Amino acid sequence: MTVRATGVGSFPGDSQRDFEEALSVVLGELAADGGIPFLPEVPGRGAVAAMTGRSLGLVGELDADLQPSGWRLTGTSGAPTLDQRRARSLVAQDLDTFEERMADYAGPVKVQVAGPWTLAATVERPRGDKLLADHGARRDLAQALAVAVADHVADVRRRVPGATGVVLQLDEPALPAVLAGAVPTASGFGKHRTVHPPEASEALEWVLGAAVDAGAEPWVHCCAPDVPMGLLRGAGARGVMVDLALLGAEGHDAAAEALEAGDTIALGVVPTSGAMPSDKALVERVRRWLDMVGLDPAVVGERIVVTPACGLAGAAAADARRATELVRSVARSLGAG
Structure with missing residues (x-):
């Protein structure tokens, strides 16, 4: 089973050099192992x-x-x-x-x-x-x-x-x-x-x-x-990207329904700043959510994408890098079962 990883889009910085650094992070972490690399945005410019x-x-x-x-x-x-x-x-x-x-x-x-x-x-x-x-x-x-x-x-x-x-x-x-x-x-x-x-x-x-x-x-x-x-x-x-922490009861049910119907749900589970949870804690959070909504990871896992909770423009550069590393790591661990 392959669980994919990507980002929401934005990164911190205020220069072209910061854009190039953001792109290096994106490609370094997401251009392999089922990741979806993306064109980063650096709104601080x-x-x-x-x-x-x-x-x-x-x-x-x-x-x-x-x-x-x-x-x-x-x-x-x-x-x-x-x-x-x-x-x-x-x-x-x-x-x-x-x-x-x-x-x-x-x-x-x-x-x-x-x-x-x-x-x-x-x-x-x-x-x-x-x-x-x-x-x-x-x-x-x-x-x-x-x-x-x-x-x-x-x-x-x-x-x-x-x-x-x-x-x-x-x-x-x-x-x-x-x-x-x-x-x-x-x-x-x-x-x-x-x-x-x-x-x-x-x-x-x-x-x-x-x-x-x-x-x-x-x-x-x-x-x-x-x-x-x-x-x-x-x-x-055909895909909806959400912040898992913000979803209410109806949102959880709707996300589960979308996965069952064959659509993609990108779960924003990695914090955008501050203390970062461990890979293990985030993997367990996704597994608990799947259990709560009654879905089998082996059935819907390939339609799940792991992302940060939102854009990273307001994060410190080190936090943005760590968040991107985490989405890749969590996706890989989920895919490994």
Whole structure:
């Protein structure tokens, strides 16, 4: 039985050298033994390197620039802005390094992109407030993101010809708040209206479907207590990445159901900072969870992926390295039975 290991995406640092060090850690720990190496993100390099900026840099059909309050659509529908070009250039630079280091690699790889609902809850309209307030704008954003995702996956497949598969991870940390009507308005005195599940699912279907059409396996990452597992899987996610410590009773049941149905569940069990548990303690934690939900490790083990609880951008460099070492070690121990 092979239990796989990977990371959520982000690493600490604030320079290109830090990106290269993060990539060395990722490849050193995850490019063998069933690991899924990924293109690391180092958001400390600035807004164009963070999740929102990197994703907007990939989107060629909408124009956005940086304001003191964050990213905002310009409404000009012309060429990408200077800020977008900087973000796109940084992604291309990172991919150049990734391509060079993966020249002789054969196996799966993973890349991460912010999801349509997290972007809608983060990016502002030209005249203020979030895109979430405008039905047409959020629809346009999701459709533009779908095009960008297809292009991104195709680029990764071209750059890493030895890839036996590409996982497209859609980061949706804001999705539960969007569904619950809990995203604050610009004034801070109100909340944006609830987005109902059918609309939320449709936007996700466009983006996840574009990933599939481009030849990728679509996963969604959402480290929240109320991950809408059924909605994500219904929209086409074939893998869901969760923080095991945050899941409630319904989340545990939904994760078990997904594994039984043949989908992937990435269990975030390795802490992102502070004192690190032993390999043995983490292995036992996963085994106890499988026992609690009534699943046989020998049956579902190959659909389990071990990850850190969330991204590692806020961790010390030594902790980020140790967390990556641990996910590999825990996965290997679980696979050995």
